[in-house]
Amino acid sequence: MLEKIEYNDYKLKSDMKTTTMTFLLIFTFGGIFGFVYEELFYRIDLGYFVKRGTTMGPWIPIYGYGSILITVATCRLRKKPLMVFLTGGLVSGLLEYLTGYYLYSVAGIRLWDYNKEILNWGNIDGFICLRSVLFFALSSLILIYILIPFIQHLKDRLSKRTFGIMSLGIGLLFFADVVAADILHLY
Numbered sequence: 001m002l003e004k005i006e007y008n009d010y011k012l013k014s015d016m017k018t019t020t021m022t023f024l025l026i027f028t029f030g031g032i033f034g035f036v037y038e039e040l041f042y043r044i045d046l047g048y049f050v051k052r053g054t055t056m057g058p059w060i061p062i063y064g065y066g067s068i069l070i071t072v073a074t075c076r077l078r079k080k081p082l083m084v085f086l087t088g089g090l091v092s093g094l095l096e097y098l099t100g101y102y103l104y105s106v107a108g109i110r111l112w113d114y115n116k117e118i119l120n121w122g123n124i125d126g127f128i129c130l131r132s133v134l135f136f137a138l139s140s141l142i143l144i145y146i147l148i149p150f151i152q153h154l155k156d157r158l159s160k161r162t163f164g165i166m167s168l169g170i171g172l173l174f175f176a177d178v179v180a181a182d183i184l185h186l187y
Helices: 016-046 061-074 082-109 129-155 160-184
Strands: 003-007 010-014
Touching: 016 061, 016 082, 016 129, 016 160, 061 082, 061 160, 082 129, 129 160
Parallel strands: none
Antiparallel strands: 003 010
């Protein structure tokens, strides 16, 4: 059954499989974007490159999850960039704080600590700071107004089969990397 999706001023017909493939690409590109951001930030902060994330590949899962949450939370706000900015910052800030708190409190793992970084104003327990929330809010604009239209452009230009194979291939590679990192305890 086809459903009508309105997004980014496009009216497209999509089936569940195509929508899933689109979300796989949003997740993966979000994870890659986060990896690049963290590599550059820590190069500035520490003065040298540090491999960030818990996976072997160039992606960080929490940024993928954040990309999906922001996409869902802002899909009806597309024509209101300020609301996309504010909602994206709120959603990703909550995700970061709750994930950091959970990992530390329940699993005893601390994957980031804003207490030890530059530009850490508004720091709450080392799990979140104003700089990160503002960066995530700005990244929400990039996601909604640049990345998703690019993915939709790919989907429109490629055959459904090619788009599906590409999305599934990239998504499975990311998933396999996350599972392998968990099994090998790379964190």
